[in-house]
Amino acid sequence: MGRLMKLRNLIDLLKDKASLIKATLSIKSVAGSITVAILRATTHDSSGPPSEKHVAAVLALGNGSRLTASLCIEAIMDRLHDTQRASVAIKCLLTIHSIIASGSFILQDQLSFYPSSGGRNFLNLSTFRDDSGVDMWELSSWVRWYAGFLEQNLMVSKVLGHYWCSSPRVNNKKDKEDKVLAFSTSDLSRELDALVDIAEQIGEAPDSLHLQRNALVYEVVRMVGEDYRLVQSEILLRVSELGNRAENMSYDELTRVVNALKRFEDCKERLSLLFANRKRNEGLWELIGETKMKLLMMIGKMEEMRLVMVRMGRRDDRGSESTRFRNLFAQSGKLLGSDLVLVHGWA
Structure with a gap:
């Protein structure tokens, strides 16, 4: 088994060399230089993630024309969909993630519209399997999860109207706070739902957390x-503002926000396990709990008022029926009295 794995690794290495030589021969063309940059960032070597130098070379392709950026994204996607190796797929996804986080707008723009038909599963890796070995089989589950995360990442960016995970220079915190204040409650609720969706996706990471010892998975x-x-920062902004608006929210709005907060709380344990060595944002979780209780109290008051109104309505209905019956009885008595007068000749 070990010899077979070494043979496969050697074959993969030779494939990388051959592809690079072929691309280098056409280096004078735009497509050739793009291919070289992509191949260097996504080799079959499973010992570690792409180097910063090679990722930077890919990102630099976004500083040119829109055509160059388009060809770059197309080349990455071709590399991703043509490979059967988990290590190559992970490196392609890491490169895509770097574009989302640090790429130029033109490169991000081309990525967000790939393919032209759109769709939730545009990376198309939900059935990816690398059966070359046990480790690669387990790594395949990380490929599928990571692809799902990146798809969700782009979908949330479309909902928010900006690349929420881009570098701070692109997304100023003060600007975000001002936008949140200007948004309607409905928009904030919709965005909160989308952000919780991505938190849930993160929480669905594979159970093979021991693979974090693998340099690719660690990255x-x-x-x-x-x-x-x-994500926590974005959720914090919206939950804080929605909490301030609680008294002016409708029953449906309150219910929607509470459901989103409950979903987020349900992710907490799994997220804490995945990021065990990272600082926990206890302030956020306290705000989530306090806001949820505040909204639940508002919902409770509304339900009590609704119940009171229903009871009052029933009482009014019974009162109206009694009044109508008494009036009818009185009218009947008058008519009956008139009839008796006529029968007995009384005037």
Whole structure:
């Protein structure tokens, strides 16, 4: 088994060399230089993630024309979908993640519209399997999860209207706070739902957490951990503002926010396990708990008022029926009295 694995690794290494030589021969063309950059960042070597130098070379392709950026994204996707090796797939996804986090706008823009038809599963890795060995089989589950996370990442960016996990220079905290204040309660609730969706996706990480000893998986968890920290920040802004608006929210709005907060709380244990060595944001969880209780109290008051109104309505209905009956009885008595007068000749 060990010899077979070594043979496969050798074959993969030769494939990388051959592909690089082929691309280098056409280095004068734009497509050739793009291919070289992608191949160097996504080799079959499973000992570690792409080097910063090679990732930077890919990101630099976004500083050119829109055509170059488009060809870059297309080349990454071709590499991702053509490979059967988990290590290559992970490196492609790490490169895509770097584009989302640090790439130029033009590169991010091309990524967000790939493919042109869109769709939830545009990375198309939900059935990815590398059966070359036990380790690669387990690593495949991380490929599927990571792809799902990146898909969710882009979907949330579309909901929020910006790349929420981009570098701080792109997304100023003060600007975010001002936007949150200007949003309607409905918009804030919708965005909170989307952010909780991605927290749930993060919490669905594979059970094989021991694979974090693998350098590739470690880098994946590190980058996702950075995004999770930003997710917490985005959730904090919205929960704080929604809590301030509690008294002016409708029953449906209150219920929607409470459900989102409950879903987020349900992720806490799993997220804490995944990011065990990272600082816990206890302040956020306290705010979540306090806000949820506040909203539940508002819901309780509304339900009590609704119950009182229903009871009053029934009482009014019974009162109206009694009044109508008494009036009818009185009218009947008058008519009956008139009839008696006529029968007995009384005037």
